[in-house]
Amino acid sequence: MEKIVFSPNEGVDIQELERLCLKVGWPKRAPSKVETALKNSFMVASLCLIKEISQPDGSSVEVKRELIGMARATSDHVFNATIWDVLVDPLYQGQGLGKALVEQMIRALLRRNIGNITLFADSQVVDFYKNLGFEPDPEGIKGMFWYPRF
C-alpha cells in the first residue's frame, strides 16, 4: 500500500532534497548551505510517499519513505512569511500535490496568525499561484531584486 503524507514542519533529509532538486533541474547548491537555509526557515513543508506492507495481523509496516515534494518559508514569525523553493517530483506532478502542498502551508501559516503571505513567482508559475489565491502586484506593489552594478 502506498500513501502520501504531508508534514507541515518536519526535518528534511538534505541528500534526498538534493536528489529532488536535481530531478526538476535546479542548480546544485552546497549541502551545508542548504542545511543552514532549512534550519533558518520558519517552516519546511514536505510531501513523502510512504510504502507499507500489510501484516497478517492487520497492522502495517513501513518499508519505504521517499521525499516527493517540498516548500519552505522565511518569516519574522509574526507579520510576514515568504514562500521559497516549491517543488514536486516530476513523476508526481499534475496530480494536485503542488497545490495541496502550498495550501497546507498557507493554513499552517494562518494558524500561526501570519497574515502577510508572499512569494516571488517565476513567470511560468504565476498562474499556478493565482489559482491558489495569490495576487500579482496588488495595489501596484512590486517585487524587486537587487542586482550588482558593474
Place this chain on the structure above:
Amino acid sequence: MEKIVFSPNEGVDIQELERLCLKVGWPKRAPSKVETALKNSFMVASLCLIKEISQPDGSSVEVKRELIGMARATSDHVFNATIWDVLVDPLYQGQGLGKALVEQMIRALLRRNIGNITLFADSQVVDFYKNLGFEPDPEGIKGMFWYPRF
C-alpha cells in the same frame, strides 16, 4: 555637536520605533509582536541622531540619542533576504539617509554572502529602490500576495 550613526544590526527600542512609525503614518502594531518580529529578523539596521556636548578637556559626552530611521530583513541566513519596513523620520527625509540606510544594509547582507536580496515596494517607492539598484519583475518574476477568498 550632532552626528548620525548607522548600525547594521543593533537592538532597537520598541517604544522609540513605535513613535517613528506613527510619524510616517503607519498603522499601530502590538509592541509585543513588533518585538518578536525584530527578534526573528536576520538584520535590523538603524539610523540614530546623537547629540554630544564637547567637554573642556576635548572629549565629548553623549546627551541624547534618537532613532530616526530603520530597516529590517528576514532571511534564511544563506541564500535570500527580504527587506521590510524601511522608514526615515519625516524631519530627516530627503537628505540621502534612506538611500544610505538601504545601501548599508545591502553591503552588510553581501558581507554575509547573501546573493538574493529582494523586497516588495509600494508603488510610490518603486523609483526610490530602482535608484538603489533594485529591478522590478526581473525576467518576469512576479511579487505575489495571498488574499483570503470569501
